[in-house]
Amino acid sequence: xLDNNHVIExxxxxxxxxxxxxxxxxxxxxxxxxxxxxxxxxxYQTVTAQISLAGAITEPPPVLxxxxxxxxxxxxxxxxxxxxxxxxxxxxxxxSAWGVVxxxxxxxxxxxxxxxxxxxxxxxxTNRPGGMYAFxxxxxxxxxxxxxxxxxxxxxxxxxxxxxxxxxxxxEVEEYQLWLIRNGxxxxxxxxxxxxxxxxxxxxxxxxxxxxxxxVSMTIEPAGGSxxxxxxxxxxxxxxxP
Amino acid sequence: xxxxxxxxxxxxxVFTLLWEKADMYQPERAKVSTWLTTITRNRSIDVLxxxxxxxxxxxxxxxxxxxxxxxxxxxxxxxxxxxxxxxRVRTAISQLPEDQSQALQLAYFRxxxxxxxAVLLDQPLGTVKTRIRLALQKLRKMLVD
Numbered sequence: 403x404l405d406n407n408h409v410i411e412x413x414x415x416x417x418x419x420x421x422x423x424x425x426x427x428x429x430x431x432x433x434x435x436x437x438x439x440x441x442x443x444x445x446y447q448t449v450t451a452q453i454s455l456a457g458a459i460t461e462p463p464p465v466l467x468x469x470x471x472x473x474x475x476x477x478x479x480x481x482x483x484x485x486x487x488x489x490x491x492x493x494x495x496x497x498s499a500w501g502v503v504x505x506x507x508x509x510x511x512x513x514x515x516x517x518x519x520x521x522x523x524x525x526x527x528t529n530r531p532g533g534m535y536a537f538x539x540x541x542x543x544x545x546x547x548x549x550x551x552x553x554x555x556x557x558x559x560x561x562x563x564x565x566x567x568x569x570x571x572x573x574e575v576e577e578y579q580l581w582l583i584r585n586g587x588x589x590x591x592x593x594x595x596x597x598x599x600x601x602x603x604x605x606x607x608x609x610x611x612x613x614x615x616x617x618v619s620m621t622i623e624p625a626g627g628s629x630x631x632x633x634x635x636x637x638x639x640x641x642x643x644p
Numbered sequence: 645x646x647x648x649x650x651x652x653x654x655x656x657x658v659f660t661l662l663w664e665k666a667d668m669y670q671p672e673r674a675k676v677s678t679w680l681t682t683i684t685r686n687r688s689i690d691v692l693x694x695x696x697x698x699x700x701x702x703x704x705x706x707x708x709x710x711x712x713x714x715x716x717x718x719x720x721x722x723x724x725x726x727x728x729x730x731x732r733v734r735t736a737i738s739q740l741p742e743d744q745s746q747a748l749q750l751a752y753f754r755x756x757x758x759x760x761x762a763v764l765l766d767q768p769l770g771t772v773k774t775r776i777r778l779a780l781q782k783l784r785k786m787l788v789d
Contacts, residue, residue, distance in 0.1 A: 414780035415773065419689050420751040420758050449784045451681035453752055455730040456737055466652055470659050586727055619728055630735060635728050 409439050417446035539565065539618065539639035550620070550637050552580075552606065558613035561591075561606035563620075568596050568636060571622065579623040581631055582608050582615040591618070593627045615641055654691060658684045689755035736786040744779035747772055 409432050415421050416429050433440050539550035550565035563580050571577060573595055580591040589608050596602035606612065620637035661683060669679055737745060750756045750764065758776070762769045 411777060412773075414777045414784075415751075415758060418748075418751045418776065418780065419686060420756065420761070420776065422757060422759060445784060445788055446780060447682050448675075448678050448788050449780060450685070450752070451678040452729065452733050452787055453737070453748075453783070454681050454685065455726070455733045462652065462655060466655060470656055473656060473660055474663055581728075583727060586730070588728075588731065617727070621728070631728055631731060632735075638728075 409433075409436070410442055413439065413443050414446050417443060417450045535613070537618070537639050537641050539563075539620065539637040541567070542635050542638060544634045545569070545636045548600075548636055550639070552618055552639060552641070554606075554612045554641075558611040561612045562603060563592055563594065563606050563618075564603040565594070565596060565601070565620065565637065567600045568602070569600060570596050570598055573625060575625055576622050576633075577625050577627060578602070578620055578636070579627050579631070579633075580604075580606060581619050581621065582606075582612070583617040583619065584610075584615045588631055589615070590627060590629075593623075613641070617641055650691065651688075654684065654687050658687055661687075685752075692755040732787065736783050739786070740779050740782060744775045744782070747775040748779040751776055 409429055412421060412425065412429055416426060419426075421429070429439075433443060533556035535554045535556070537552045537554070539548075539552060541548035545568060548565065548567045550563060552561060552563050554561040565578070568578065577593045577595060579593050581588045582591045583589075589610075591606045591608050591612075592604040594602050594604035608615070618637075618639045618641060619631070619635050621631045621635050622633040623631070624633075658680070662680065669676065737748075740748065747761055747765070750761045751758075756764065758769060758772050761767075761776075762772045765772065
């Protein structure tokens, strides 16, 4: 019988899937009765999921999506070679679930389209006052109601960032840092603070033309800034093509 | 996996499984991305182990992975956030001691068990277990806690 301490020591390896089978079985049995260890395992599985981000990104070919749709929609009365993994006996539950998911998918796509349409409208209304470009910055899970704008001059050489609804930081300890992102690389664009109302602004500078970057983000960094992002992301924004 | 067709087949299997087992997802335990990634990796390891061989000609050196790829997609804000997280993960892994990073890579990307890694590296089993445990504990501290 495994005690909690022993299981907790093995949870990282269990999350990685590199235990021997007998050890894995023992831990699996223990987890069914232990919410503490289950919670620990959840945290390690979050880590192992993130390790995959370190790998190279590969886009699946479009035909794969169609193959998936074909596989899921094969009628039960006419099995084909590609239906070898389709299990009989699930049709009633499958079809009712399919109906619900289809409805949810339609709603989600409609909401997504509506959101994109609103966003495009917003950009068209705001992106060229006096020849300048304005790109909106949106809050993340950390601070969903935070907002901002990155204003870039017509020639891309000068810019300014304005942020709102972010909590003031202790300037001795932390600052907000703006990152300009291009091809997965991050360049610091500004360090700034906010006032007691959560509002702040700063000029933005970069070694290259600001319009050559594809996205921006803002993180909380140690006072004085960091060479690379290390803290929580509070704002993100896409720099769509002018 | 070492070959594209196997990777694509696994992708189809995983999404089929998600479709059939969607009611098993527990949002209070993990994000969808975590659940999806865990299932995918487990399936990949199953295939690797059943195959009984590893793609020996294909090695993953985390320190040489190109940083020139931004994830494609319509939502560039989400892409920016993902790119930020990717950078944090790569930075965290690069800060691991070499022996821990090596053991982690063999376990994660090649699907080797403790014992197999111990044989490959000619190290005691206990040493390998400790390295993997410490590696993941450190990553958890840097990325999650």
